Amino acid sequence: MTIKVAVIGASGRMGKEVVKMVLNDEALQLVAAVSPSQAGVDAGELVGMKATEVTVVASLEEAINRAQADVMVDFTVPDLAYEHAKRAIEAGIRPIMGTTGYTPEQIAELDQLCQEHRIGGLIAPNFSIGAILMMKFAQEAAKYMPHVEIIEYHGDQKLDAPSGTSIKTAELIAQTRQELRQGNPAEKETIEGARGGYYEGFRIHSVRLPGVFAQQEVIFGGNGQTLKIRHDSYDRAGYMPGVNHAVKKVMGYTGLVYGFEHIMD
Structure with a gap:
């Protein structure tokens, strides 16, 4: 058909x-x-x-x-x-x-x-097979490394922030990670928004620059180590x-x- x-x-x-x-x-x-x-x-x-x-x-x-x-x-x-x-x-x-x-x-x-x-x-916030795998891997990693932040990069003409892909990634992470408020409880932003958008205890950072296409990095932190899961789209x-x-x-x-x-x- x-x-x-x-x-x-x-x-x-x-x-x-x-x-x-x-x-x-x-x-x-x-x-x-x-x-x-x-x-x-x-x-x-x-x-x-x-x-x-x-x-x-x-x-x-x-x-x-x-x-x-x-x-x-x-x-x-x-x-x-x-x-x-x-x-x-x-x-x-x-x-x-x-x-x-x-x-x-x-x-x-x-x-x-x-x-x-x-x-x-x-x-679908993202149709890229690689981006979907990035989300799945991040969801799995969050079970074992709950301290996490997301940085997403797009061109300066993108209309929404954070991106749909980063929001979907955050939602998937939240399904396997209990809400955990990260960072020093006494921290203060001297410039508003410096710590990014708040979601279930962790942060999403949106970069908007000319010359950038679409990338996302999910960073996990633990004692003495970090894990970075990154996807880059070029076309x-x-x-x-x-x-x-x-x-x-x-x-x-x-x-x-x-x-x-x-x-x-």
């Missing part, structure tokens, strides 16, 4: 990679591409490939009305993510969301909607095997899955 795919944010850096991935896989069919700034352009030509029969449209609503997609892949911005996912589910389209910034309440609501419509969905194409796997896997699910690690098998 060919899976019909709609790509939201098709002219963005991640969106273009998704369009190329779909067009290069015979098991997938691109049926819609959304980009307000590139409406009217052929989706294939948009990504430097041969022309297709898919013309970029300006809105998700146009895509829903014009094409009967099975799956929607969305790499837009946090402010739009929830509404996009909700509208897709209501139309019977399985959302795969690479956009972060959801509240726990929104995730629960979207899961309920998926259940009601008997379709699957996925919210957006590295996320595409994960996105491809998610598009195919979500067809067999009912309900919303939060985290790519749950569908890796």
Whole structure:
């Protein structure tokens, strides 16, 4: 069965990679591409490939009305993510969301909607296989070395801080580590925020600089030793095997899955 795919944010850096991935896989069919700034352009030509029969449209609503997609892949911005996912589910389209910034309440609501419509969905802070392994290894290490901090690095145009990947990593660590308030109990920040964001007793630090792509380091400290688990991404194409796997896997699910690690098998 060919899976019909709609790509939201098709002219963005991640969106273009998704369009190329779909067009290069015979098991997938691109049926819609959304980009307000590139409406009217052929989706294939948009990504430097041969022309297709898919013309970029300006809105998700146009895509829903014009094409009967099975799956929607969305790499837009946090402010739009929830509404996009909700509208897709209501139309019977399985959302795969690479956009972060959801509240726990929104995730629960979207899961309920998926259940009601008997379709699957996925919210994944990161689609990189290496990044998922980094999270899993960090979760395991936290059982034995509970003193931990996370440092995540992204380009200076990233909109959210901390990153969705670091938050997901922190959530996984918290599942195997009891809350432990680290550092000297009498410590004081002489510059506000110097110790980073607080989560379950440990800290998350966000670096935003031009020239940086996406890296994350999880540092564990113990008596006389440290353990560092680090993942570095160098190209957006590295996320595409994960996105491809998610598009195919979500067809067999009912309900919303939060985290790519749950569908890796």
